[in-house]
Amino acid sequence: MRKRFLKYLSATLFLFILTGCASDSLEKMIPADATGVISLDVPAVLKTAGMLDDGNVVLPESLRQAIDDNDTSPLCILLNDLPQLGIDTDSKAYAFFTVKTFGRVLLAKLEKPDKARKTLAMRVGGDFNKVEGVDCMYVKDNLYAIDGDILFVGTVNKAMEVSRAATAAKGILSKTATSIEDNKAAKEVIHNKDAAINAWLQGKGLKTILNKSDVYRELLTKIPLIGIFTESDIDAVTCNIDLDDDKVEMATNIKAAENSEYAQLLISTLGKPSDDVLKAIPNSMDYIFTMSIKGDHFVKLKQIQQLLGMFGKIPYIGRIDLASILATVDGPFTIGLARDPHLEGEWNMVLATRSNDPEGVVKQISAFANSMGQAPELYEGEYIYQYDNKMIRIGITDGILYFKMLDYEQTEGYAYEMKTARKFFEDALIGIFAQTRNDSVNGYFDFGLVDIFNGKGHFYTSKPRANATLEMLCSLCSIKVGDAFGNEDDDDDVSSFMTGAIDKLKPLD
16 A cells, blocks of 8 residues: 555645645746646635635545545545645645656645654655755655655656755755746646646657656557557647536647647548447446547557557457458447446446448458357347356447447446437547446546547536535545556456457357
């Protein structure tokens, strides 16, 4: 638990403590060449979430319950400690990224430095000492420093002596170098008064930072498609998040030239969005991902060629001509996922897409299964197989090709009946829709690109008078570590995951 806290403290703290009023002294500590900056309005977030009582941070009962139900989550650990951190609830906090000594740094003002020092020392398992004139402790790759009423948390780009890290921190805290205030583009974004959270991330700097991450490099080998955004010639990405009592709204902007590689790539591969695919997605799915593509162009991307190459190495199932199947996609390629309530770590899944040859795809899959001695049962127009504890149903509805892998007989309705989901999928070129359930309140989050440069997101609840900001925190707290992509300690790659999959595919008795 301590290792996870150290790993995520700086990132999670500035993403979810959140901050507010102008804090010029902190901005002057952010170097002008920072590759990214995030400003957070602490008082606005705490007040909107109902977490302030006479200037003191308190945890509402619903949030405390969510924390207790998932006390190994880095966010839950942080929120649980928040009342004891002594944060100044009237000041802004900032996070910034660099390619120098520190990869990322959190800066926040403290109302009670001694309280923060005690809480951090207890949580991290270290002791504050004077090093190069800086009151700090250095644990793993993180330097925690308190200078007067300023909290500094920095993660170094590479392992080094504590004296070197302390010297670098001292330089930042001294405010002697040119600051982010001299960067007009960044300053314009982080000074947006209409949003509680503002972020500016330089494209090249973001790429440099990500390339230092073992997690990102591993993810890139497994999902090369993310390289379209992280490895391209995007100039910068901005994000503004506005908090209200009944909803949370997010707006992003990708700054890139009209003739950039990024723009041309998406123009040539993205198709027309549509909500029709929701007619095949059960409304119980926790997550629904979508990407509208022109399949014949999509399969030519080097990132997709990499994935196809990986797929082709999978025993047995790799013999399917996946490239020709993907080439038929003409519109949304959508996947719904929901946790299997009966087997921990397993998922129910539905894939739906608009294909220009759905019957041909079904025949191709059926022919492959037959060649492997796995003849399906044909029932009411669906090809049905049994896979482990699930049934696979392959069929076509209103021109939408679908694959359902569920461990139950579906009785619930479809996401198409959810008006808010339909509205989102009508316009999302690339997007995600998620829903969480906390007691009697359902939370809904969507985020997607409405064009190749602009994205919009929302969080709202099923209860009109529910506090959306508080419910969002409760929903985030309910997400288990490694929950969306399996166990975080699982080193299996895509090949080992699928090895022998065909052996579990058999017709119903």
